[in-house]
Amino acid sequence: MEGLRMALRSRGLVISNLPDKGRCLLADKDFYPGEVIISQNPYVCVPNNSSGESRCDGCFTTSNLKKCSGCQVVWYCGTTCQKSQWQLHRLECNMLSKLEKGRRKSVTPTIRLMLKLYLRRKLESEKVISTPPTENYNLVDALVAHMEDIDEKQLLLYAQMANLVYLMLQWPDSEINVKEIAQNFSRLACNAHTLSDSELRPLGTGLYPVISIINHSCLPNAVLVFEGSLAVVRAVEHIPKGGEVSNSLVLQGNYVHVLISYIETAGSTATRQKALKEQYFFTCACLRCIKVGQPDDVQESAILEGYRCTNEKCNGFLLRDSDNKKFVCQSCRNLRSKEELQKLAAEINGLSEEAQKSMSNNNAKESICVLKHVETMQRKLFHPYTVILLQTREKLLKMLMDQEDWQGALEYCKLTIPVYQKVYPEFHPLLGLQYYTCGKLEWLLGDTENAISSLTNAARVLGVTHGTNTPFVKELLMKLEEARAEASYKLQSCDE
Numbered sequence: 188m189e190g191l192r193m194a195l196r197s198r199g200l201v202i203s204n205l206p207d208k209g210r211c212l213l214a215d216k217d218f219y220p221g222e223v224i225i226s227q228n229p230y231v232c233v234p235n236n237s238s239g240e241s242r243c244d245g246c247f248t249t250s251n252l253k254k255c256s257g258c259q260v261v262w263y264c265g266t267t268c269q270k271s272q273w274q275l276h277r278l279e280c281n282m283l284s285k286l287e288k289g290r291r292k293s294v295t296p297t298i299r300l301m302l303k304l305y306l307r308r309k310l311e312s313e314k315v316i317s318t319p320p321t322e323n324y325n326l327v328d329a330l331v332a333h334m335e336d337i338d339e340k341q342l343l344l345y346a347q348m349a350n351l352v353y354l355m356l357q358w359p360d361s362e363i364n365v366k367e368i369a370q371n372f373s374r375l376a377c378n379a380h381t382l383s384d385s386e387l388r389p390l391g392t393g394l395y396p397v398i399s400i401i402n403h404s405c406l407p408n409a410v411l412v413f414e415g416s417l418a419v420v421r422a423v424e425h426i427p428k429g430g431e432v433s434n435s436l437v438l439q440g441n442y443v444h445v446l447i448s449y450i451e452t453a454g455s456t457a458t459r460q461k462a463l464k465e466q467y468f469f470t471c472a473c474l475r476c477i478k479v480g481q482p483d484d485v486q487e488s489a490i491l492e493g494y495r496c497t498n499e500k501c502n503g504f505l506l507r508d509s510d511n512k513k514f515v516c517q518s519c520r521n522l523r524s525k526e527e528l529q530k531l532a533a534e535i536n537g538l539s540e541e542a543q544k545s546m547s548n549n550n551a552k553e554s555i556c557v558l559k560h561v562e563t564m565q566r567k568l569f570h571p572y573t574v575i576l577l578q579t580r581e582k583l584l585k586m587l588m589d590q591e592d593w594q595g596a597l598e599y600c601k602l603t604i605p606v607y608q609k610v611y612p613e614f615h616p617l618l619g620l621q622y623y624t625c626g627k628l629e630w631l632l633g634d635t636e637n638a639i640s641s642l643t644n645a646a647r648v649l650g651v652t653h654g655t656n657t658p659f660v661k662e663l664l665m666k667l668e669e670a671r672a673e674a675s676y677k678l679q680s681c682d683e
């Protein structure tokens with residue numbers, strides 16, 4: 188690990204080992220919003236291929252794909268990608284080809300990720316590929332596996348998958364055993380990252396052992412995004428070189444932790460803690476989580492997941508009355524009975540099921556219609572800033588975009604923005620992307636003035652989270668320039 192320490196030291200980073208949290212990454216220099224703290228290529232990665240969708244194994248694109256003629260399982264967009272993967276795939280291809288056609292379907296992306304992990308380890312030990320300090324199997328071995336926390340059912344599943352990998356590898360017993368492979372499945376489950384595109388749509392899974400050292404916070408000071416398969420961590424606030432403490436920073440000795448979020452942070456403390464416990468097996472003690480039960484935490488939960496006041500104009504949040512039969516608005520003291528809320532919730536559930544049914548029947552028009560009804564009803568039940576209302580509007584926005592109903596999509600997009608502003612910090616990729624969608628829709632509909640304002644907001648946020656030099660943000664800046672040029676042209680023609 189000495190090589191890794193030195194490699195990180197040269198980037199202004201320090202690894203520390205905490206008795207309760209394990210390894211963590213600390214800042215040994217100032218990082219400013221938008222600055223890259225660390226980036227890493229995947230140690231191994233696979234696209235999320237299913238029967239419905241295939242992606243190139245090298246660059247994850249969906250266009251111009253051809254199947255590998257050897258195994259008929261893996262896809263490539265061309266010879267460049269195929270060549271870049273050949274060292275490893277040559278071995279994998281051979282193993283896949285030995286399986287009978289029917290069994291090849293059971294080789295899921297997760298199984299492939301494991302095969303690739305072992306093949307890479309083999310190539311490293313045979314010195315076929317080099318082992319720089321930030322990319323070698325020792326780093327994978329050092330990741331937590333949490334075997335003791337896994338329930339029996341999951342353990343059985345890992346054992347079954349491990350068996351398949353073991354059979355496919357066909358290595359002598361001394362080199363490998365099923366128990367070790369099962370342990371690595373558990374390791375992947377809590378360490379591998381979902382690889383996504385710039386708009387945060389999932390593309391595949393990758394293991395980035397150095398990025399995995401970074402700890403979680405529900406109030407992070409850094410964000411992880413992907414540029415192709417490269418994982419990039421950028422600061423979203425000033426991370427000082429030790430000494431100075433701001434709100435969301437946790438100090439370790441003299442150093443400040445680099446912290447990203449492993450989960451969706453728009454949720455109550457209970458929701459976040461549950462998600463972290465289930466997938467990552469720890470109880471978060473970040474600055475947001477330690478406030479659990481305090482007045483502002485109670486208020487936050489009641490806003491993100493609670494009911495609305497009966498007074499249309501009141502944005503107060505509701506808390507349970509002491510008799511447990513009513514909910515009381517904390518602003519105007521209006522009451523809502525438990526029965527009334529339950530009745531409304533049951534109606535909404537019925538409608539949601541109906542929407543689900545027409546969605547599975549591919550009846551887009553009908554499901555939009557029912558979902559709009561759901562949204563109206565949810566508005567009567569939930570606080571305007573609840574995550575559930577946000578999700579319904581998000582769904583409607585996507586469906587209306589698919590139907591090319593830009594006006595309808597924009598209406599819902601605009602409704603989500605104040606909620607995004609409320610539930611996320613200033614530099615959050617989802618907030619930036621939402622501004623971007625809003626701007627693109629306004630631009631399409633000829634509302635240049637508002638498009639400029641939305642695109643400017645998008646550029647301010649995404650410039651920090653995605654970096655100003657990435658093709659994605661460059662394209663955004665070009666759209667903004669175009670909109671500004673059009674606005675000034677309109678202004679000129681008005682003057683004349």
Ligand SMILES: [Zn+2]
Nearest residue numbers: 243246264268
């Ligand atoms: Zn490709």
Ligand SMILES: [Zn+2]
Nearest residue numbers: 255257258280
């Ligand atoms: Zn192949």
Ligand SMILES: [Zn+2]
Nearest residue numbers: 405471473476
């Ligand atoms: Zn937390």
Ligand SMILES: [Zn+2]
Nearest residue numbers: 496501516519
């Ligand atoms: Zn009220």
